Amino acid sequence: MAKLYFRYGAVGSAKTLNLLAVAHNYERQGKKVFVVKPALDTRDGPRRIRSRAGLHRQADLVMGPDAVLDPARFRGMDAVLVDEAQFLSAAAVEQLRELTRTSGVPVICYGLRTDFRGHLFEGAKRLMELADSIEEVKTTCASCNRKAIFNLRLVDGKPSTAGPSIQVGGDESYRPVCYVHWLAGLEEAIRVDAIPPRKPRRKRAP
Amino acid sequence: MAKLYFRYGAVGSAKTLNLLAVAHNYERQGKKVFVVKPALDTRDGPRRIRSRAGLHRQADLVMGPDAVLDPARFRGMDAVLVDEAQFLSAAAVEQLRELTRTSGVPVICYGLRTDFRGHLFEGAKRLMELADSIEEVKTTCASCNRKAIFNLRLVDGKPSTAGPSIQVGGDESYRPVCYVHWLAGLEEAIRVDAIPPRKPRRKRAP
């Protein structure tokens, strides 16, 4: 049996760059990797995986919540790498877990731990339950130099807790923060969200 | 701000012994620790914390699901140590998280990750969401030499999935297992649970 890894980290911790580096290392050794992304992550086009630092590649599979994995596709692979794994369905994680047993291929999942309200995403929750190894990809809080462990949501540059917890965004709307600055942000959000937004804001909100 | 730690591990990974060792180390340095256990864990008497390897001590606080922590009790403490933290309520974990900010005292929680069905316990889930540091206490699978990451429930020595997911037990009823042997155990349990139990079994079941 191979292992299932969950490498979690706050927004902007270079998780995707790490995934691309791992893929690159395997391929330089003449090995094969299979790259998966969840259907929910459509920021950069349906199949594109892109790091903020500038590297990118195409996913071999875009996995919807009800996807059924075909073991034949993973034959001969040395590793399966999953980007934005927090957006996987629980059923998808279970299939990846099973793949490590039936195909003997390690599965390395990169993703956020929690949404901006501080609750585990569905995929992250199932990975926390089923992974052999839980590893952290670290970054610092954007408001101090402590380690970031939460993701603060910003709308028009202001903390906000309005809206759905899954909203695929980039730099403009999430900020990695420590517990102290997450709490402070949530408190500010309560005040901000209580003020009716002006029209321009509505337009720019994603 | 001090840190919140979640040190998780399968049943029988010496989590409590680790807690007792950490308490011992602090006290040998003339420092003060405050030891907490959840009210749900009544195996060894209401306040007793006992390691299978033979060491034990009394908890300073038994924390029920609706407990409200009094910050005054933690004044002058160098660390708060929590045993069987998977049995904490989400609200209790949130208060411990807040304690690291308001009192500046680190909180180190030891506990199981998942129940025998492979789902996060309430306290473990909230710790996976809020902890600054998630660390593993390792042990091997009782059926092979891979790392154990699940807890298989046994009734009369046979795998079983009948009954509630929270049932405070000891050596006799849980076994640390890897993914392969957890799956095998669940499959055996389905067969076992389908057979009506004979009378003596009912008596001995906890």
Next chain:
Amino acid sequence: MAKLYFRYGAVGSAKTLNLLAVAHNYERQGKKVFVVKPALDTRDGPRRIRSRAGLHRQADLVMGPDAVLDPARFRGMDAVLVDEAQFLSAAAVEQLRELTRTSGVPVICYGLRTDFRGHLFEGAKRLMELADSIEEVKTTCASCNRKAIFNLRLVDGKPSTAGPSIQVGGDESYRPVCYVHWLAGLEEAIRVDAIPPRKPRRKRAP
């Protein structure tokens, strides 16, 4: 091939207790462990391994610097556990490394990283070079609440840098410290060591 582990930590970090807990866990699962200690560590009698927290057991092998391991003795073992591994010779570590390949048994070594002058012990150096996995057993600085990473030597309760770097001692003569308090201790030691010791001190020094 099995793995070679080096679990290092400052003095008083419960390394031996961790070793005893791991041995206990293996044996509760009906598995066999083989416990090694270096000949240099004679504090508690030639074969005795004792944790400050109160547990103890006998070593199966006391390994001198020129010992030659007999693979036959490790047949059927599930793990080899080594206490005070910093005192192993480089040649002994190389044999343990080779054992993981030839016998397929994992070797888990517990030991200090550096002597009181801040230099790797011979065994620790070879383990840092050859181990598959380098893991930390943490404890706090005896003079503050930072993590301890050095070992300060005390003679008559005062920091001292006089004497040999290998001197098998216990609580009375070493203290776990962070970088700041190790530096402060070394500076104090230079002053202390410059004063000619009075007679009673000579007698009590080990």
Next chain:
Amino acid sequence: MAKLYFRYGAVGSAKTLNLLAVAHNYERQGKKVFVVKPALDTRDGPRRIRSRAGLHRQADLVMGPDAVLDPARFRGMDAVLVDEAQFLSAAAVEQLRELTRTSGVPVICYGLRTDFRGHLFEGAKRLMELADSIEEVKTTCASCNRKAIFNLRLVDGKPSTAGPSIQVGGDESYRPVCYVHWLAGLEEAIRVDAIPPRKPRRKRAP
């Protein structure tokens, strides 16, 4: 006091890419990093730091074995990042360690653990002694799928142990390997090195 980190990994484990990602993350948050490389590493020009995956930047300081750090240069910095830290002198590592105390800036060093003979490089040894945190950057063995922990030296594509242990090379001359394939490589090298090289090889040797 800030912390000193040693993030070690075999050749080709994307250590430099990790360094560049950390630098990028700090700078996206409006923070300042100071990037150091040892004078010994001249592969890509005196000041250039380049990742095999394609990213690069200029070092702020090229540090020779006798360099004396000027604390004034680190004022206002949020982190110091060191590439190829195995090539630092012991004295250079000691100054970086001291910088964490005097300037309160964390120092994160990336580097190899051992040379192709399996011995710690000078900088790696001092970092193993003085670092607060020792972390691994993982990659797989080029000859199997185990984790790589050694660096095999190749000359003309064949394992070789001839020549100096410090020789700044790239892809063409080092390969990440596990213990089994490092041993096998060393054995092959003994046979290869015993054969007098033919003329074309001399030309192509670095």
